[in-house]
Amino acid sequence: MSEHFLLFDVGGTDIKAGLANTNGDILQVLREPTRKTAPEESAAELVTQLGEISRRLTAESGTTPVSAGLAVCGLVDPENGIGIFSANLGWRDAPLQAMARETLGVPVGFGHDVAMAARAELELGSGAKDAALRRNAVVMVIGTGIANALMVDGRLISAGGYAGELGHAQVPGGLPCACGATGCLETLGSAGAIAKRYLAATGKRGGAREVFAARAAGDQVAAGIIHDAIEALxxxxxxxxxxxxxxxxxxxxGLAQAGPSFFAELRESLHRRLSFHREPRLIPAHLGADAGLQGAMILAGDAAGRSARIAL
Amino acid sequence: MSEHFLLFDVGGTDIKAGLANTNGDILQVLREPTRKTAPEESAAELVTQLGEISRRLTAESGTTPVSAGLAVCGLVDPENGIGIFSANLGWRDAPLQAMARETLGVPVGFGHDVAMAARAELELGSGAKDAALRRNAVVMVIGTGIANALMVDGRLISAGGYAGELGHAQVPGGLPCACGATGCLETLGSAGAIAKRYLAATGKRGGAREVFAARAAGDQVAAGIIHDAIEALxxxxxxxxxxxxxxxxxxxxGLAQAGPSFFAELRESLHRRLSFHREPRLIPAHLGADAGLQGAMILAGDAAGRSARIAL
Structure with missing residues (x-):
């Protein structure tokens, strides 16, 4: 019987789970809503849910996993296996790695969802053939919010889980933010902000994609909102x-799929802001929605004491 | 005859030089203005000046140095011994380590002035008994310009010499900068900017110290300029x-010596900008003006193949 890895990518809305062989082929993927409970029960409930998913995946395939990779959202302390805080799910200082190990019965590699997706992107996606990116790069995932990972001198930085919160960095003209601060990048530069500001200005519902389409059709309100987003980013x-x-x-x-003209506008605006600085290349991510599972695969391989190679 | 280290801390305004024994006792210190020449001659002129200082220091003490530590301002590539760029002094891609080695006739440890002063500060000064600082801290040296070092997850980050150029990060309301960009922190937040803006507004010459004194005496122009500096920082x-x-x-x-009320104002202003972020302690540097020389001592020890211990 071949060896398999269990993969979990736990977000505030959904859990994505998968089973992979040790060649890095993801054989099965399932997605289900992350169960919501009282904050003090959220860690135990999550681990119960992971155990149920694990039994389902392994029963279907008839395999026994050798290890698991668990990537979770929120503030994470990967060195100590702790979920420090999840605003969406509620836990505080939960020993998720040890709890998952006990429930799943296999070694568990543990990390932050965005950091691990970024590591997968830099090791296996856009950085696979680009050593400079694997040394010094920033990965920005621009959707409802803006999540980030910073690779510096060849290491993903953590700062106790507080690094890379660029969505909550102040920008000129930024608006009051749900986090309690004023001026956060997310209030202008996220796909969510573009849609929300366009709705407020015009009454028209839709995603950032529709705002880009409106701009292409000559809508000056859409053009202004997209301009603000580009300048903020x-x-x-x-x-x-x-x-x-x-x-x-x-x-x-989502916003990175707004097309080549969006990247050209970003590059032109960034160039204007710099002088002697090293001007970074702006690169669309190669890995899609499975980047989180591929990050969990790296964790599972670490936990099993081997390097997981992922088939792309 | 005991062994000695030559120490050089080259800033945009002054060169500080010293002679130390291998126990880390700094025996002699001298300071003189960094000579200004045409940019294309600046590297050669600097090394000539270092040679003259070296002869003076060693003639006075009758010693022969075993190595030198050379810390310089600007953009620095310490791995390859290159001064990439100095806005104040003018060199570009100058092989300063090799040039200094040839002129001084001893092995030369080479690094960035602020990075090395920061390393000394974090290893021997404020970080000596503070493990959190030695893991995640920023050192900002606010003088004519603003120079910085970033300690992240226990490592001083480099990014090929381009890390920590916070003096040339854009801030709201920032002015055109000598670097070619507009809005750099240095144009509002440095001691140099405070003095220069006060001179332009009032015709009164002096340093930042005099502007702080004027504010204390009720000068509203001085108050506005200091307010801008605090907000920019x-x-x-x-x-x-x-x-x-x-x-x-x-x-x-220099600006860190503006006193406790300056620190209190900075803390209050920073606090207002943050929400869930980890709020950093703002700490006056323990090492004084000699931090750069102590950083040069670390470099000289490295060049001599031994660990220099510095007497505090």
């Missing part, structure tokens, strides 16, 4: 050029 | 909280 990117100086910024999430 | 600090999340920000240089 490149303001933050320029800040990164002055602090961690990435060689490339890899853009994923 | 905490804007950049808040950006760092969203990217590398330091546990402390250590402030050195």
């Amino acid at each position: 490149t303001f933050t990117m320029a800040q990164l050029c002055s602090s961690v100086a990435p060689e490339g910024i890899v853009l994923g999430g | 905490t804007f950049t600090m808040a950006q760092l909280c969203s990217s590398v999340a330091p546990e402390g920000i250590v402030l050195g240089g």
